[in-house]
Amino acid sequence: MVRNEQWVLGYILHSRPFRDTSLIVDVLTGEYGRVSLLYKGVKSSKNKSNRARLLQPFQPLEFLWQGDRELKTGKKVEPKAAGFYLTGAALYSAMYLNELLMRLLYKEDPHPVVFSQYQQSLERLSLLERDQMPDIEVVLRTFELTLLGELGYELCLDRDAALNIIEPGVNYCYDPELGFDPAIKRIDPRLSQQHFSGEQLLAIAEQQWDLPGAREAAKRLLRLALAPHLGDKPLESRQLFRRIQHS
Numbered sequence: 001m002v003r004n005e006q007w008v009l010g011y012i013l014h015s016r017p018f019r020d021t022s023l024i025v026d027v028l029t030g031e032y033g034r035v036s037l038l039y040k041g042v043k044s045s046k047n048k049s050n051r052a053r054l055l056q057p058f059q060p061l062e063f064l065w066q067g068d069r070e071l072k073t074g075k076k077v078e079p080k081a082a083g084f085y086l087t088g089a090a091l092y093s094a095m096y097l098n099e100l101l102m103r104l105l106y107k108e109d110p111h112p113v114v115f116s117q118y119q120q121s122l123e124r125l126s127l128l129e130r131d132q133m134p135d136i137e138v139v140l141r142t143f144e145l146t147l148l149g150e151l152g153y154e155l156c157l158d159r160d161a162a163l164n165i166i167e168p169g170v171n172y173c174y175d176p177e178l179g180f181d182p183a184i185k186r187i188d189p190r191l192s193q194q195h196f197s198g199e200q201l202l203a204i205a206e207q208q209w210d211l212p213g214a215r216e217a218a219k220r221l222l223r224l225a226l227a228p229h230l231g232d233k234p235l236e237s238r239q240l241f242r243r244i245q246h247s
Contacts, residue, residue, distance in 0.1 A: 006064070007062040007063070007064055007078070008029050008031060008032065008062065008063050008064075009029065009030065009060060009061070009062055009080055010027040010028055010029040010030075010035070010060075010061060010062075010063050011027065011028050011057065011058070011059070011060065011061070011118065011119075011122075012025050012026070012027055012028075012055060012056060012057045012059075012061065013026045013027065013028050013034065013057065013098045013101050013102050014026045014057075014098065014102050015055060015057075017043070018038060020043070021040075021041050021042070021043045022038060022039060022040045022041060022042065022043065023038075023039045023042055023043065023052070023055055024036060024037070024038050024039075024071065025037050025039065025055055025074070026102060027061075027063060028101055028105075028115060028118060029063075029110070029115065030110065030112045030115035030116070031110055031112075032108060032110055033105060033106070033107065033108050033109045033110040033111060034101065034102075034105045034106070034107050034108070034109070035063075035065070035072065035107065035108060036070060036071050036072065036107065037063065037065050037071075037072050037073070037074035038071055038072065038073055038074060039051060039052075039055060039074040039077070040073070040074075042055065051077055054077050054078075054079060055077060056083070057094075057095075057098060058083055058084045058086055058094055058122060059079065059081075059082070059083025059084065060079070060080040060081045060083070060119075061077055061078065061079060061080055062077070062078045062079075062080050063076070063077050064076040064077070070107060070108075084122045084123065084125070084126040085126055086122075086125055086126055088128075089128070089136055089241075090125040090126065090128045090136065092237060092240065092241040093125055093136055093139065093140055094121075094122060094125055095237040095240070096140070096235065096237040096238065096241070097118060097121060097122075097140075097143060098237075099235055099236060099237045100143075100144070100147065100226075100230075100235075101114075101118070101147075103229075103230055103231075103235075104147065104151060104229055104230070105151075111150045111151075113146065113150050114146065114147055114150050117142070117143055117146045117147070118143070121139050121140075121142070121143045124139045125139055135209065135215070137209075137215045137218075137219060138207075138209045138215070141204075141209075141215070141218045141219065141222055142207065144222040144225075144226065145204075145207075145222070148222075148225060148226070151229075153225070153229065155221070155225055156179055156180075157201045157202070157204055157205035158201075158202065158205050159179075159180075160172060160179060160180045160181060160182060161175070161178045161179040161180055161181050166180065166198045166201050166202060166205075167198045168197075168198040168199045168202060169198060170182050170183075170197075170198045171183040171195055171196070171197055171198070172195070172196050172197075172198065172201065173191060173194050173195055174194045174195075174196060174221060174224055174225075175194070176224060176225055176227065176228050177228075180196070180201065183195055193220055193224070194224065196217050196220075196221060197213070197217075199211070199213075200213050200214060200217035200218075201217075201221075203217075204217065204218045204221065
């Protein structure tokens with residue numbers, strides 16, 4: 001149970017209407033993890049506060065709430081600093097991060113490292129809008145690796161399933177439950193998405209993103225690694241981004 005009697009820094013991951021005038025917001029915090037807050041009456045025409053306008057994602061906010069139940073009562077919210085300005089691919093990428101956190105984090109299970117990495121990711125994505133071009137794929141892959149590790153699903157990228165050292169000249173087949181098996185036999189084309197070279201795995205382990213093939217391999221690998229934890233329901237942010245790209 002989480003009972004908060006002081007201001008807490010957080011970011012809104014998701015919001016949804018509650019009845020006609022209220023909002024339920026899911027907030028990511030460093031101290032308390034993901035917390036659900038009910039802000040009553042913020043959408044009412046009689047409400048003269050600006051709380052409804054403040055309750056937006058991708059901006060650092062300070063929250064005050066009360067209650068010991070899973071759904072707590074939000075009492076106050078104040079801006080901590082200016083929000084991150086995100087558009088285009090940067091915006092859809094940030095939406096993807098929010099959806100990952102909503103799907104994978106248990107409520108009230110704090111992960112300070114994930115919180116810190118989330119803040120860094122938003123900052124780096126916002127730089128895309130100022131022509132300072134950190135590679136968007138690097139931002140996403142770094143966050144995914146951190147998230148999996150903090151949740152206890154860290155990828156062992158320097159050892160195979162038999163705990164032998166990953167060799168640069170060997171190809172490996174990835175199984176989310178077992179890890180990496182040397183692909184001694186001819187590579188089955190039906191499993192091509194699961195095959196990785198030792199060079200690629202070692203590059204991902206060291207986050208050497210400029211090495212040839214490292215980014216593409218990391219994208220395939222992280223998608224495979226996340227799939228068992230995300231379940232069968234498609235990610236809405238990923239589908240939205242695809243529709244925008246093809247429109």
